[in-house]
Amino acid sequence: MASIQLNNIVKRFGSFVGVENMSLDIADEEFLVLLGPSGCGKTTTMRMIAGLEHPTGGQIVIGGEVVNEIDARDRDVAMVFQGYALYPNMSIYDNIRFPLRMRKVPADQHDRLIRRAAEMVELGAFLDRKPGALSGGQRQRAALARAVVREPQVFLMDEPLSNLDAKLRASMRVQIKHMQRQLKVTTVYVTHDQIEAMTLADRIVIMNRGIIQQVGTPDEIYSDPANTFVAGFIGSPPMNLLAGEARDGIFRSEGIEVPCPRTVTGSVTLGIRPEDCTVGGGHLQGMVYGVEPTGDITYLTVQTGKRAVEIKAARDFRAPIDTPISIGFDLSRLYFFSENGERIRRPA
């Protein structure tokens, strides 16, 4: 068990910047999720912690020790790969045993450790099969068992669920979270799926173009986004971002008129989450563009000018398209962003 510190980490691939001047403290036993679109540097960051990539600059500290010059195999870090990376020539038993053999764990303990790890992921019945004879979910669990068997200081997981179907993903998510709480191992988890990030993380790090956008608990990320990137990335559907003009305590845009703090002036962007909108109320005038019932909730898309605004309406809400509609906003849940995308916070 160990904490991890990244101090001003830089990674460049030629002229391409993978990670730019990143600093991050990961607490002992924490479940940290790196979230961002593809190419944002989240996997590169994880691979640098693992020792599979060498940082161009900065320092990586694991458990109080600078590990920049320590080889991947000596870092006591376990990783679960997107493609599982099981050894196809070995049975599942031998796959799980491999890290024990390589780390010179006494042979008389192997069997007990392997069976315990296999039980933890409910794989006991498949130990003598080869990876080729297992389903995707079973392979994923085998990869997890191989990672936990030697009780490493740090777990790294690189999109471990992205090759599974939606149903399996949900159940594996719970298993992974349960296992992490049980083992109390510091975990860094990379994903581009915000649901995974929100459900698993103690803290989420949102990255874009190699730069950290925001670090916070899932609640903070969701209800207190630092900029338009975070606001537009989190939530499904994500926050509505509407550009307009603010003057004298009123924000105006095509079809929209809402009060705003007097400190907000000039060209700004209004952010409002779909669930903070209600049908009827008069802050937004538009036309019904589409109604999508999903059972427990109905997604309503309203067109105003050239923009579409997403609203979560009541489950029984129905309306024909191209009829005029009025939408109200929860005024305590309005977010304003300046022209460069940064959040305008109320003076405390």
Next chain:
Amino acid sequence: MRMSLRACMWAPARLCRSKPMASSAHSIKAVAPATARPSTGTLRRRSPRMRSAFPYLLVAPAVLYLLAITLYPGIFAIYQSLFVVRFVKWTWAGLDNYERILQDAEFWAALWNTIIVGGLSLGLQTVIALALAYFAYRDPLIRGWRIIYLMPMLFMPSAVAFMWKLAFNDGRVISDLLMTIGLTHGNVDWLASVWLARLTLIVADVWQWTPFLFIIFVAALQGQDQEIEEAARLDGASWPAIFWNISLPMMRPVIVVAVTLRGIDITTMFTNVYIMTQGSPGGATETMSFFIYRQGFRMFNFGYASAASVLMLAMTILIAQTLVKRAFRSGRS
């Protein structure tokens, strides 16, 4: 209002699109008969039988050529092996040739030599190629310059044989080198000792053909899943441990196929024997190919030579077939 506007926007587009479509369809109709008629005319003149035979006629030259240089000589050899042939005089002998061969000490000696020289040479080049591939495959230079390592393979076999003959026997280059570093005193007569003579053949073959295996092994190693290598690194495996526990077992089918191909080639080793040793000393380096050549073209026992060829072919097929089959069966399970 909105609905009607949408309708207006769609209307011209639909008109626009329908027009060229109609005209193009029309033009196809107009052009088609003019170009198609003569060709259908000639096709119709062919009989149905001709039409079904046409594809076979197209590949016939290639097939005939291949049959002529492989199957015909093969069958001819089998046929000839049943006769005692003295130039144009063929006397029916049945299986006499085979019976005599199986009692011929020279045949068994040649078989033994082939196995010894070929086996040692094959084993040596496989190990060297694997070792080189292991050290080299992560090097980016190898990727770009593979062709350089193929150079010895590109030389004419007889030229290589003459080169080694010069180095070992005629030019005494190797002896000189050995004397310089103090390993021997005086000149080494490579053809005076059974094992030294065999060694010269092995060295020549290893030098020329290790690159072939090396290239194949490097390609197999570079083609393996990078994630698996990384997973093994994080599991605490050293590079040698990864190679031994993971890469090597995964390469097994490739290794078996490459070694089988090389093995088939080695069993027919002739050029080096003919140029470098002529089978001396005392037939210790006479391989099967050289034995067959000697029986056929020096002693003119064509039936006898054919029978030996047939035996050798049968053995090669049998060994290669079982090896490859076994490698792939265990690789699958």
